[in-house]
Amino acid sequence: MAITLTAQDKDTLRTAAYGAVSLMAAADAAGSPHKVATHGSIALTSATGPVGHVLAEKSKIKDLNGKSAAELADHVLPALTTAMTLLRKQDPAEAENFRSTVGVALDAGMRAHKGEPGPALTEMYRKIAGALDAA
Template sequence: MAITLTDQDKNTLRTAAYGAVTLLSAAGAVAGSPHRIATQGSLALSSATGQVGHVLAENSKIAHLDGKSVAEIADHVLPALTSAMSLLTKQDPAEADNFRSTVLVAVEAAVRPKKGEPSPVMAEMVRKITAALDAA
């Protein structure tokens, strides 16, 4: 089923998905390699399918992802995740599931360390991202 998304809706989806990766990268600057985190997460997002994949593939500027702190970025990204899930769930629950799984795959790819477990900082950020996705 094709869903109808406004430009604002598409911006919300992109802010949420790429923002989750940006948030992890900013948190990872404390704990590891922010460039590796951003690269792995972005590559995972580029493999999205369905209408979500088409929206994420659009090349447009995403506002509010250049915050001066992790908290400032989170203030925009976490509500965007919840909003994205709400608007997709209302129109097409299957596409909402697609978005959720796409973001979680990107998060998993981003936080996967070369060896060992993700740091407690990264694990907590993943928990916050997942909670925002599930709050809708």
């Protein structure tokens, strides 16, 4: 089934996916935030299907310059829920592809962390998963 995404829909998907990786990096501020961000972003580039094409597009992603994790979360967590909602309406399989892609990126970010992930990183993972499941 083909899906139709507006420019705004695509912006929402990119904000949600790359924003989730940014939130994980922000939660690992005392550890290896750059490694978390790098590994998570690389994982997003491995996405396939319509979601993969959207995430591979070269464009500026808005609202990812928050001055705090809270400010960033104000934009990213709703974008995750919105992305899942709009994809589920058009193609439930593609919604699952998006959820899986973000999950792989989060897992890659968690593995980039030295040692066992701390409570802040684990809690941010939980919040992101909750936003994905809220749709």
